[in-house]
Amino acid sequence: MSSEKQLREEILERVARLYALRTQNQAFVPGKSKVHYAGRVFDEKEMQAMVDSVLDFWLTLGRRGNRFVSDFLAMTGMKYGLVVNSGSSANLVAVSALCSPNIPRPMVPGDEVITTALAFPTTLNPILQNGLVPVFVDVEEDTYNIDASKLEQALSERTRAVMFAHTLGNPAQMDVIMEFARKYDLYVIEDTCDALDSFYKGKRCGTFGDLSTYSFYAAHHITMGEGGALLTNSPQIYRQALSIRDWGRACYCQTGEENPNGACGHRFDQHFEGLPDGYDHKYVYSNIGYNLKPLDIQCAMGVEQLKKLPEFTKKRKEHFDRLYDGLRKHEAYFVLPRALEGAEPSWFSMPLTVRDGGAFSRKDIVTHLENRGIETRMLFAGNVLRQPAYRHIRHRVSGGLVNTEKVFNGTFFIGVYPGLTDEMLAYVIDTIDQFIAGV
Incomplete structure (x- = not known):
């Protein structure tokens, strides 16, 4: 009788054969074949990784998600990151984390965020969802990016942040933007959903600001089908972003954490105002949050895509x-x-x-x-x-x-x-x- 290892190897080998069968004799016929504006690009490696994940039957986020985040951080040089179910969710988590009462200088309803009206809606939506006020400045005619020369004019006493996308992968004027942000002590959120692997003056887009967001939708630079990520160098912001992604809970344990007393070792011996003594830390909520996690099977694909x-x-x-x-x-x-x-x-x-x-x-x-x-x-x-x-x-x-x-x-x-x-x-x-x- 075959072992599980042998059966897996046979299944994955057949997946490779299926990929080869599907992709043979693909010819382009001008005027009849579609020339797509974007699309997924993959080979048997992604298919095998996803099938292998299915065979494990781990149904939520797990070790492959951890592997993807680790690889992504290694590539970007950032310190903290998490995966989410879309780039849109990444933007929501990013803005919401900066509005968390658990960071030193949270944004509050009525605060202003400088941005552009030339945008994908989900760059703007989190500003509105958090009760913040978008302040729109124009873009440059041929770069399609935020016109950094207009930032000073847009400033007011309520300005707290600048949020923008590197439009279609074209880097914005980050030296000027960051100088402006430092001068007035503003947060910077880089929507890098269309700009993975773009650089400005030798520095990777998404590594300038307080937070950067990414999309792994099928049309983007790499894909998980659906999916996204958020990166930051701030441990405080990361903790709140993780909380908001995971229902708003205060606990940072992994799904399926095996230690009955939690990763922190203090699951049942903490004290929280208004809660009974020793209330289970996994059910203490420090933010208004959501469940915005992707599946491990998606991250299995992402690990292979990142290599490409x-x-x-x-x-x-x-x-x-x-x-x-x-x-x-x-x-x-x-x-x-x-x-x-x-x-x-x-x-x-x-x-x-x-x-x-x-x-x-x-x-x-x-x-x-x-x-x-x-x-x-x-x-x-x-x-x-x-x-x-x-x-x-x-x-x-x-x-x-x-x-x-x-x-x-x-x-x-x-x-x-x-x-x-x-x-x-x-x-x-x-x-x-x-x-x-x-x-």
């Missing part, structure tokens, strides 16, 4: 450069993206802005591309204040949103992700060339 990140980044840069060089001749029609001096973007995608008063509209070009199998996307919410859900939120606008409006009306993006091929990229360039020739 350097090659993924290399491909993204190559694909961006190929498209940029191919479309440079059309600068009369498009604003091409710009990276700041010293920035090394790991591009999530390539944004293009149709110039005002041109021979065609954004609708014209994206319809042309989509009809020929080339996926496009808007730059997220554009101007989020124009969206139905946000028209009546409490907020302040500082200095106008001229460039944000240009993006709202004229910007779209196309893919550069590692799953694209030279043939696909050539087809994208040729399709845009044909469109321009016809206007």
Whole structure:
């Protein structure tokens, strides 16, 4: 009779064979095959890791989650981290941790957070959910990032933080932003969901501020299908973030902790105001929290994806450069993206802005591309204040949103992700060339 080890090896070997079977004879047919703007890129290693996790039948977050966090911290050089079920949850936990009454200087309802209206909604939502007031400044026209020259103008006596994304993987002006934050003792939250493996002046994006957040959705730089992470160098902030992710409890024991007296050794001998003497520490709640954990099976995939990140980044840069060089001749029609001096973007995608008063509209070009199998996307919410859900939120606008409006009306993006091929990229360039020739 086969041992469990033998059976596992046979199962995993068959998984590899299944992957090979599924991926053979995949040919790109221009005009018929889809050119996706993003997508998962994996091989048999991810499939085997996830099947191996299923065979363990550990149904919640466990050792593979610990392994992913350890590997992620080693890569980034940050001290503390946790995984969550999405980048959106990472943003919620990050802002909520800075509002926890258990840190020395918590933000409170009515405090202001400087941010941009050019955003994915879940960068903004945690500000609103915590009763804070977003203060919107404009973005730069061609980097699509927060305009750091406008930060001073946006400041008020209620300003407590700056929160922004490195848009589409393009690093924001972090030296200026951090100097501003230090000058006025402000928190900085870097939404790095689209910018994993991007650098600014030799320093990794996500390692400048008090907190950084990441998304591992299927479209992102690496994927767990769904999933996200939060990193910080502050033990105080980390403890509150962990609490908020795990129902708000004060206890930091792992799920399934084997020591009956808890990891701290003091599960039943602590004293808390208003609670009976020796109340079980696992059921003491120090924050208003949630259950935002991912599954271990997702982290099993993440461990393998993280190993591939350097090659993924290399491909993204190559694909961006190929498209940029191919479309440079059309600068009369498009604003091409710009990276700041010293920035090394790991591009999530390539944004293009149709110039005002041109021979065609954004609708014209994206319809042309989509009809020929080339996926496009808007730059997220554009101007989020124009969206139905946000028209009546409490907020302040500082200095106008001229460039944000240009993006709202004229910007779209196309893919550069590692799953694209030279043939696909050539087809994208040729399709845009044909469109321009016809206007």
